[in-house]
Amino acid sequence: MSVVSLEPPHGERSSHPIDLFDELPFTGPNRLAGRYLRQFWTPVGVSWQLAAGRAKPITVMNEKFTLFRGTEGIAHVLPFACPHRGTQLSVGYVKEDSISCLYHGWEFAGSGQCVAMPGEREGLCKTLAIKGYPTREHVGLIYAYFGEGEPPAFPPYPAFEGDGLLEVDCELFENNYFQSWENDWDIYHANFTHRTGQLHGMDFDRFIATEEFEETPFGIVRRGETGMGTFFSTLIMPTTVRLVIPTLNEQSRRTGPQLRRTYITHVPVDDTKDMAYVTQLVPVSGEAAQAEYLAALKEVRRIRKEAESTLSVAAKIRAGEASILDYKDHPTLVIIEDQVAQGGQGVIANRYGERLGRTDRGIAFLRRIMERELQALADGRPTKQWTTPDALPDPHQR
Numbered sequence: 001m002s003v004v005s006l007e008p009p010h011g012e013r014s015s016h017p018i019d020l021f022d023e024l025p026f027t028g029p030n031r032l033a034g035r036y037l038r039q040f041w042t043p044v045g046v047s048w049q050l051a052a053g054r055a056k057p058i059t060v061m062n063e064k065f066t067l068f069r070g071t072e073g074i075a076h077v078l079p080f081a082c083p084h085r086g087t088q089l090s091v092g093y094v095k096e097d098s099i100s101c102l103y104h105g106w107e108f109a110g111s112g113q114c115v116a117m118p119g120e121r122e123g124l125c126k127t128l129a130i131k132g133y134p135t136r137e138h139v140g141l142i143y144a145y146f147g148e149g150e151p152p153a154f155p156p157y158p159a160f161e162g163d164g165l166l167e168v169d170c171e172l173f174e175n176n177y178f179q180s181w182e183n184d185w186d187i188y189h190a191n192f193t194h195r196t197g198q199l200h201g202m203d204f205d206r207f208i209a210t211e212e213f214e215e216t217p218f219g220i221v222r223r224g225e226t227g228m229g230t231f232f233s234t235l236i237m238p239t240t241v242r243l244v245i246p247t248l249n250e251q252s253r254r255t256g257p258q259l260r261r262t263y264i265t266h267v268p269v270d271d272t273k274d275m276a277y278v279t280q281l282v283p284v285s286g287e288a289a290q291a292e293y294l295a296a297l298k299e300v301r302r303i304r305k306e307a308e309s310t311l312s313v314a315a316k317i318r319a320g321e322a323s324i325l326d327y328k329d330h331p332t333l334v335i336i337e338d339q340v341a342q343g344g345q346g347v348i349a350n351r352y353g354e355r356l357g358r359t360d361r362g363i364a365f366l367r368r369i370m371e372r373e374l375q376a377l378a379d380g381r382p383t384k385q386w387t388t389p390d391a392l393p394d395p396h397q398r
């Protein structure tokens with residue numbers, strides 16, 4: 001029923017095979033998956049959520065950092081703690097392109113160079129620099145690079161083509177990032193996990209696909225022939241998927257265009273939490289229509305802010321204190337549904353007892369690539385040098 005093409009392992013078979021399921025979930029700096037993911041640009045924030053002159057603490061792959069945007073608008077990532085006596089830098093005051101520690105005023109430029117040390121001898125500050133992590137912005141996200149040496153090419157994938165508005169959000173999941181990543185690559189779950197909402201009444205048999213998976217220079221392309229047409233899904237290494245999906249919130253579904261080209265990227269906060277960054281191109285053009293959409297979006301965001309948090313609802317549902325049906329009108333029901341399903345696998349899923357079937361072939365394909373790459377890293381062999389795609393397949397052809 002399908003064609004699978006996968007590149008062979010790099011070099012010889014290892015005499016010390018890794019235990020994939022004991023490696024993939026763990027992304028501390030000394031673990032294989034942590035070392036692997038640090039070779040890529042990593043989203044660390046949503047651009048619109050970080051105003052000029054503001055700073056906040058972030059945790060990425062089990063390590064804490066300071067994210068700030070200078071008053072001139074450039075975002076920077078520095079270590080979490082001030083090197084003087086260790087208080088957290090993000091509570092300090094942001095200046096043009098630097099941050100001044102709250103405690104005794106030591107000041108650090110975005111590059112990490114110390115530029116002021118009040119009370120200390122003149123010039124001493126020039127001798128101190130902390131690490132400044134390379135930082136860039138793309139399609140509404142702030143990216144940083146936490147790996148060794150020079151970062152790879154930026155941006156990691158193309159911007160959307162065509163006219164429209166960018167709608168960008170992030171959602172915290174209280175489960176390991178790899179569960180979320182697998183979930184995005186598991187298109188069949190949508191018919192069941194999200195049955196209360198947008199997919200109600202859909203004919204699943206027509207959605208079952210004859211699938212082909214192909215490893216490409218940038219990731220994986222899935223081609224699915226269904227009774228409803230041909231669908232392409234794209235995975236850009238390491239943890240970005242490109243899809244066409246509806247808006248993820250209920251109110252926007254009533255106020256704006258439905259299907260949107262979308263990038264979703266999963267970033268481990270720590271091994272028990274995942275941050276999902278969602279960037280969508282809303283196909284609204286023309287000044288008046290865009291202004292109208294933005295006004296509606298402002299209201300959507302207000303409603304979302306006032307609603308019970310998705311994590312709290314998901315926890316109640318998993319505890320048996322509520323049903324998903326009790327929350328049919330929640331403004332981000334679709335996120336709750338995913339949080340319930342993924343969290344229901346456990347905070348870190350136990351994959352040893354799984355029984356994979358034919359609808360899990362995409363997940364198996366992804367795992368085999370990750371196994372090959374982590375094994376290469378474990379053996380001290382080079383991993384695949386992924387490239388940035390110039391263009392991606394049109395996600396849906398009828």
Ligand code: FES
Pocket residue numbers: 082083084085086087101102103104105106
């Ligand atoms: S702890 Fe930051 S200046 Fe003293």
Ligand SMILES: [Fe+2]
Pocket residue numbers: 183189190193194338
């Ligand atoms: Fe989902």
